[in-house]
Amino acid sequence: MNQQLITPLRNRVSGLGLSLTRLHNRNMWTLVALILVLIVNRIISPNFFTIRMVNGRLIGSTINILDGAAPIILLAVGMTLVIATKGIDLSVGAVMAICSAVAVVLINRHDAGADNLLYTPGFVIAIALGVGALCGLWNGFLVAFFGIQPIIATLILMISGRGIAQMITSGQSPTFTNETLAFVGRGVVFGVPFPIYLSFAVLIAVSLFVRRTAIGLLIESVGVNDRASYYTGINARLIKLFVYVVSGVCAAIAGLIVAGEVKSADPHKAGEWAELDAILAVVIGGTLLTGGRFNLVQSAIGVLIMQSLLTALYVSKLHPTANLVVKAIAVLLVLLLQSEEVRGHVVRVFRRTS
Amino acid sequence: MKSRFFPLFVTFAIFTVLYLYCYTQYSSFGSMRVVCNLLRNNAHLGIPAIGVTFVILSGGIDLSVGSVIAFTGVFCALMIERQGLHPLIVFAMALTIGTAFGATMGVFIHYFKIPAFIVTLSGMFLARGMAYVLTTESISIRHPFYLEVSKLVYVFPDKGRFTFAAGAFLAVVIVGVVLAHFTRYGRNVYAIGGNPTGALLLGVPVGRTIIATYALSSFLATFAGIVLSLSKRSGDSTIALGAEMDVIAAVVIGGTLLTGGVGYVIGTFIGVLLPGVIHTYLTLDGSLSPWWIKIIIGALLFGFIGLQKLLSSNTGVLETLRIPRPARQSAG
Numbered sequence: 161m162n163q164q165l166i167t168p169l170r171n172r173v174s175g176l177g178l179s180l181t182r183l184h185n186r187n188m189w190t191l192v193a194l195i196l197v198l199i200v201n202r203i204i205s206p207n208f209f210t211i212r213m214v215n216g217r218l219i220g221s222t223i224n225i226l227d228g229a230a231p232i233i234l235l236a237v238g239m240t241l242v243i244a245t246k247g248i249d250l251s252v253g254a255v256m257a258i259c260s261a262v263a264v265v266l267i268n269r270h271d272a273g274a275d276n277l278l279y280t281p282g283f284v285i286a287i288a289l290g291v292g293a294l295c296g297l298w299n300g301f302l303v304a305f306f307g308i309q310p311i312i313a314t315l316i317l318m319i320s321g322r323g324i325a326q327m328i329t330s331g332q333s334p335t336f337t338n339e340t341l342a343f344v345g346r347g348v349v350f351g352v353p354f355p356i357y358l359s360f361a362v363l364i365a366v367s368l369f370v371r372r373t374a375i376g377l378l379i380e381s382v383g384v385n386d387r388a389s390y391y392t393g394i395n396a397r398l399i400k401l402f403v404y405v406v407s408g409v410c411a412a413i414a415g416l417i418v419a420g421e422v423k424s425a426d427p428h429k430a431g432e433w434a435e436l437d438a439i440l441a442v443v444i445g446g447t448l449l450t451g452g453r454f455n456l457v458q459s460a461i462g463v464l465i466m467q468s469l470l471t472a473l474y475v476s477k478l479h480p481t482a483n484l485v486v487k488a489i490a491v492l493l494v495l496l497l498q499s500e501e502v503r504g505h506v507v508r509v510f511r512r513t514s
Numbered sequence: 515m516k517s518r519f520f521p522l523f524v525t526f527a528i529f530t531v532l533y534l535y536c537y538t539q540y541s542s543f544g545s546m547r548v549v550c551n552l553l554r555n556n557a558h559l560g561i562p563a564i565g566v567t568f569v570i571l572s573g574g575i576d577l578s579v580g581s582v583i584a585f586t587g588v589f590c591a592l593m594i595e596r597q598g599l600h601p602l603i604v605f606a607m608a609l610t611i612g613t614a615f616g617a618t619m620g621v622f623i624h625y626f627k628i629p630a631f632i633v634t635l636s637g638m639f640l641a642r643g644m645a646y647v648l649t650t651e652s653i654s655i656r657h658p659f660y661l662e663v664s665k666l667v668y669v670f671p672d673k674g675r676f677t678f679a680a681g682a683f684l685a686v687v688i689v690g691v692v693l694a695h696f697t698r699y700g701r702n703v704y705a706i707g708g709n710p711t712g713a714l715l716l717g718v719p720v721g722r723t724i725i726a727t728y729a730l731s732s733f734l735a736t737f738a739g740i741v742l743s744l745s746k747r748s749g750d751s752t753i754a755l756g757a758e759m760d761v762i763a764a765v766v767i768g769g770t771l772l773t774g775g776v777g778y779v780i781g782t783f784i785g786v787l788l789p790g791v792i793h794t795y796l797t798l799d800g801s802l803s804p805w806w807i808k809i810i811i812g813a814l815l816f817g818f819i820g821l822q823k824l825l826s827s828n829t830g831v832l833e834t835l836r837i838p839r840p841a842r843q844s845a846g
Contacts (some may be wrong), residue, residue: 248631294816308819309772311575311631316819318765318810326805449629481650484643488636492622495636499626 189497190446190461197468205475218351221471221512229255229460229467230355231414231431236445236459237366238296238407243442245383245400246451247303247310249407252438254321255295256415256431261328263288263416264425267338281340289412295321296408300401316436325427335379335424345420355417362410369457376454379403383451441466444494465494521769521822522534522781524801529784529791538793543794546674552688552790553680558583558754560683560786563761564690565734565766567782570765571694573707573774574630576621579735580757581641584750586739588645591653601659609736616732620725636730640756645751652750655743663744670795679745686734690779703727707774728785763811764789767818788814 201221202208211220235252242249263284270279277283295317302313336342348353370376380398381389385395414434419425445462447454469490473483496502537543553560562579586608593604609743622633666675694700702723705713714720743749764835768785770777789811796802 303817306820307823312766312772312815312819315763315766316812316815319759319815320809323805323808323812327803327809331803331805433552436638440632440635443629443632449631481646482643483646484639485647486643487642488640491632491636491639495628495632496626499628501626 164397177291189494190444190458190465193444193494193497194465194468196257197472199467201468201472201475207213208475212485213351216351217348223352223356223477225464225467226342226356227353228361228470229463230353231417232234232434232437232441232467233359234362234410234414234417234441235407235434235462236441236463237363237456238403238410239435239438240442240445240454240456240459241366241370241379241403242310242407243383243439243447243449244268244379244401244451244454246386247400247403247450248439249299249404250311250314250435251295251299251400252407252414253318253431253434254318254325255292255411256418256434257325257425257427258290258295258321258328259288259412259415259417260425260430261325261427262291263341264326264334264336264419267336267341268334271336271338280362281338284341288416289409292408292410292412292415293405294408296405297401299408300404303404304397304400311361322427325425329425329427331427333344333424333426333428336422341416342420342423345417345422347420350497355421358413358417362413363456363460366406370456375399376489380452380454383454437463437466440491444491446498466490521818522778524821525767525769525781525784525788526816529788532791536791539795540798541715542798545672546676547672548671548674548794550670550680551597552787552794553683554675554677554713554745555793556786556790557679557683557745558738559760560783561738561741562731562735562757563782563786564686564779565731565769566758566761567765567768567777567779568691568694568703568727569630569731570762570770570772571707571774571777572703572708572724573710573763574724574727575634576619576728576731577631577634577758577762577774578615578619578637579731579738579761580754581638581645582615582732582735583739583742583757584643584752585610585641586736587743587746587749587753588653590646590740590743591655592648594655595653596658597702601657605740607774608740609733611735613733613741617725617734619732620709620728623728624721624724626678638827640746642751649749650750652753654748656747660744660747664747670718674834676744679741680735683739685829686737687779687783690782694779697719697814699723699726704775707776709775760789760811763815767814769818769822771822 200206205221208221211218211223213219228316235256239249239252266279266284266287267275267281270281270284278287278463299317300316300318302308303310306313343354344358346353349357370379378389378394381392381397382399388398389399390396411431415430418430441462442459443449443462444465445455445458445460447459466487469487470483473486478486520795533543562583566576566579589608590604590613593599593607594601597749619633619637622628623630649740663678666678670676694703702713702718702814705716705718706720706723710720741755742837764785765777765782766772766785767788768777768783770781789807789833792810793807796804
């Protein structure tokens, strides 16, 4: 009798509780932020969502956003895994520069008529990816086996990497004409730019690999407590080595895309600020810098938020120099929304009023 | 020798050996000219490096200093040239803004528990962006006060010019050493960096100290921006790009651990001068390509970290490389 009376009431209360926990769920905030930015875009330019077909190529703001986001999404995939192990990879921008330099210097030898199998486009791309993996291996070795803090271990390559890239190109910014290599950055398949396929393929492949196997769980475990993970039989060092190698390979692909886009390798400009953009995207995506739980798709959404924001700034008549300011403020807003302390306050206010 | 002094000692030793080697190659390294140039050319890195040392000692990091330097330069140039204000008033305004900026970052880090890396990264974007918003062109400053300051120079017999920038750098280093080792604030910074929870339980004002530390870092970055503005006599929103990483590298080469609580301000001083000496050597030599400086700094960083690793673990590097195994219980 009494029970019947109370149950609906309790249901209502728990329903309220559910909405409060949703408010607590940081994953939702990322999606809400993306939708908000897209709505702002739509308000600024009414034809934001229209996509036209021009010369067998889809043209539209959304396609541009995805195309522009592709290299950063690739970096963010690697960076998410690294950050999930409580690490950070500052070197990805420099690795992009090194790999694009290697690829362009080798491909130019091929185009100059050097008769060497290693200089054919397929091998050049493989070598560039290999160099990226090698850079990741170096970072991973310093972090996992030498016990150097990730921020410093990768700072070494971040600083010296641009010097190495300059050394490879002898201080020049060589251009190239090879269409196969250029295809990576500016090719079009079924009307959609090739980098979009590439970034999504890597995102899906890595997601499936870490979630369909135990690797993802092991990465989170190492991020939460590497020593305890070791004692439960996880090879924590190998896991750390693995994530840095993935990050290096992702940076290499991103480097090839950037080189293909402009048909040249610029040791100074290739991947400039890219590491910071990737880290911001991962953090906006809700992966904590303190390691543990990660979500690759959320990180990709983080990249899209920033890219859409950038597009909104370009389209609006706002002063173009305000880009960085708006970016900084937007990032801080998203972070404040995610901050436990701030959300705690918000939820408390909601509780009080309800 | 206490092991905690050892990294500092090694930094000094390497610096001395390097300097002596350079001296044997080019005797001009013995002149006050090279010494003064070293101090002058590295002042804009050295001054914020002292502030960043405090931040890193407290267990944090500050990525915003390069942008703050650029913002200050542009702000000063605009206020003096376009608004016609006296430089000293403008400097006071810039230092106030800079300090408030740093304190705000400190509040975000301490009260909202957002990682220092991300907060100062946003700060870096914000300050650089504000510099771009103010102006993207380079503005030269022709105020007579700037000429007066440029005349403030002590000329050594061998024509070494000890400029205002060099003097400011040395002064900041001395104040930094005093602040770190002879004040309550300095001890609080070390305590928080060593063990934040322990410091809190011992009654160290953690919040106040952290906010003061980021304020100090931005204050010194602003001061560096003023010094750079005085010596360049112009404001440019693209100067000091990437300076934050050079500064952090200098602090680490100087023997400060990024985990916080361990390090010395004087080590940072040497850490700033070391790449400067290499740079001078490469410039005098002329045959080596400019990109070697970056590679050498990277190698130096690696060397110093490896060394610190070797020393900080009592067992040595071989033991750290070996995978630890849980002690097996003896059968019995």
